[in-house]
Amino acid sequence: MTTETRIDTPPPPLPPDETEWQRHHLLDLDDFTVDELELMMGTTATMKEVLSREVPRVPALRGTTIVTLFYENSTRTRTSFELAGKVLGADVLNISASGSSVTKGESLVDTVKTLQAVGADVLIMRHNRSGAPYLAARHASCSVVNAGDGLHAHPTQALLDLFTIRTSLGDVRGKKIVIVGDILHSRVARSNAWSLTALGADVVVCAPPTLIPHGLGRETEGRLPPVRVEHNLDRAIEGADVVMALRMQLERMHGGYVPGVREYSRMYQINERRLANAKPGALVMHPGPMNEGVEISHAVAHGLQSHVEEQVTNGVAVRMAVLWLLTRANSRASRAAARGAS
């Protein structure tokens, strides 16, 4: 059986220097070094090659237990992590915890400790509250991967976006990347701003002033990512290499953030007319799920410049890289501890 021989395919090569990857958790990209981003991109490329094989399976994480703990529904992200774990031969358990820990009765810390006690090596956590994975990480000895927390961060999304951009454009230094939409409530925008600016991209965020986080775009001594803020989409999109649209939550219409769908889409929708002002062949991206006709027109969403599906495919490779690197770091750490004990 060809499947059997494929399973015996050696795991992806180790990173060149074992000491390179030290992180135990992946919570955000705000403190990532260029080297760490490069290592992540390199490992993702390896994983992408694995995915392109006839039988995309390697037993690199056999014996590793991965738990996805989702306090917020997200079929896309959960499926992506689950598939990434399975491709690498890990056991993957999915746990849904709807609602907050308070309404559920069990505290987040207790839940984390319980999952760890049953043998979780990596905990992948999605939570509607900003900072929740940090609480989990403080009380867990297993690795915690932030799969999106509140308005704060979504590091694996930003990594897959980076991989997608680099696949088409190569180095992002000096490239104009425009992120359009509800920046205020977007963890995707926050994490992308950190990683893209760390690599020297010219990041412009575009939204009405009501949807821009306080202080962004002003001098904050490196305490916020150094992005530019532009309220006019036509100006923002001029000469852009990448145009990334964000999902516009319909409930924002009631909070006084914007007057309504009609005006929002008139002023901030990525459509063919506007895209014409970007660089020829500029990448169009969207973290999904899309509100076609609101933040992005149907034609652009499915046009030649759209990389939305590629983003999804790259999501699996990036998450494989994350799981692999974190798990390697853990086993190195435990080997080191064993050496220290003997």
Add this chain to the structure above:
Amino acid sequence: MSERPIIRGGRVIDPESKFDAMADIVIEDGRIVAVGANIDGDDAREIDARGLVVAPGFVDLHAHLREPGLEYKEDVESGTRAAAAGGFTTVCAMPNTEPAMDNRSIVEYVLREAAARGAVRVLPIGAVTKGRVGIELAELGELADAGCIGFSDDGSPVHDATLMRRALEYASAFDLPIIDHCEDHSLAKDAVMHEGWVSSRTGLRGAPAAAEESMVARDVALAEATGAHVHIAHVSTRGAIETIRRAKTRGVRVTAEVTPHHLTLTDEVVAFGATGGWDLIYDTNAKVNPPLRSRDDVDACVAGLADGTIDCIATDHAPHAVIEKLCEFDEAAFGISGLETAFGLCMRLVHEKRVSLVTLIERMTVGPARALNLDHAVPGIGTLAMGAPADIVLLDPDAEWIVDPEGFASKGRNTPLAGVTLRGRVVMTIAGGVIAFDGAAFVAAGIGVGS
């Protein structure tokens, strides 16, 4: 104490009489009977205060003792023991108990508990509205009769402006203030911290300074229109302080307090903690309302305290159970257990030479007493005047100690200062002539105080 104890050899600071000299203090029957140099008293019990500062016991206008109803967080006994450990000999108890302190029986219950089990004096603050829900006035006359020294719906503002106006007018009949927690809820909806770059960084929802400032402006306008006395609780923004400063110049009857944490900690503590470093930690122990503000606001609070725009320091001691803080930041309770760290934390301002030691002591003793006219209820409170209650604190302004919440007398261990070194320590607290806290004993037992 039937004998006449003498506190000997300390630097006695009494801001009310502007006394600042080496002196002895003689106590008899729970009152101060003599202050002077080298007082003869060979048969007396001596308390050695050499090398220490001797000051009036601190007065806290704003503490949550949680009893009745929330004894799992704090009760009158533990709360007043915490007060004593912090150098406070008087605490004003906020009415957000369960049920709310909006009627005589609850006030009397708290006063009975305080008399039976309290380590220091408790002065109750009655609710402004029935059940603190902001709809109907509570029976303020009865509450005044029962011993309340002011009225507040603290935790919530009195949102309805007309009701606030009526409350101010009605309370003025008893010459008592309305103490308002200034926060426009429509501007602070779902907020869990201050709106600024830190809220942008953490993805936590922020309340703008304007939520406090607009309500302070309203209260000042109402106090000016009615001639009544409004006391602004825990002021925390530059704009609010400016408004109060201008109002005071016009002669409006407005007084204000500021907490030790708003004088010293910024919103960065929420994200990164109080012990330094730039790793995000989302410290729920720094979640408090009003929120820790920007560096600029903190500077304005210090300036306002120094120039007298802000009358006094009040702790807003808000103890909570561990599980109310060991959770997601959005779910965590608001509040800091502050009585036991107040002096050491505020001493930072003295060591940084931004406020003098005498001013600091003034703002913790006669400052608060004057702000709420507590002298009517307790003659001599906050002073070392002859005949005043022997409420005295012995302080070591230079002693360093590391905050260890496990050693707190309070049931609330919720402080962002765990592990932080403070310089300035309460050595002994004497309340009504009785030793309510003896730091030396704690040091000997190895509890609570490290050096």
